[in-house]
Amino acid sequence: MMKRRRLKQSMTLNERLAEEATRCREEARALSPGRRREMLLRRARQxxxxxxxxxxxxxxGLRAPT
Structure with missing residues (x-):
């Protein structure tokens, strides 16, 4: 059985998501309209x-759905 590799994250999930969204938007800004640009903008929105x-x-204040 293979052992699972453990990786200790140095940044929080929120920080990593914000950094990725910013990077995608900056990269998309440098591209002309097209498929790659739209993909990067969609990823930033996600x-x-x-x-x-x-x-x-x-x-x-989170409550269970009723």
Whole structure:
């Protein structure tokens, strides 16, 4: 059986998502309109949505759905 490699993260999930979203937007800004640019902008939006979901999940007022 293979052992799973453990990796200790140096930044929080939120920090990594914010950094990735910023990097994608900057890279997209340098490109002309096209498929690659749209893909980068979509990835940036997905990262920002993930940040919002993560913040919602960690909020103290979170209640179970009824």
């Amino acid at each position: 990262d920002e949505t993930a940040m919002q979901i993560e913040a919602w999940l960690r909020s103290p």
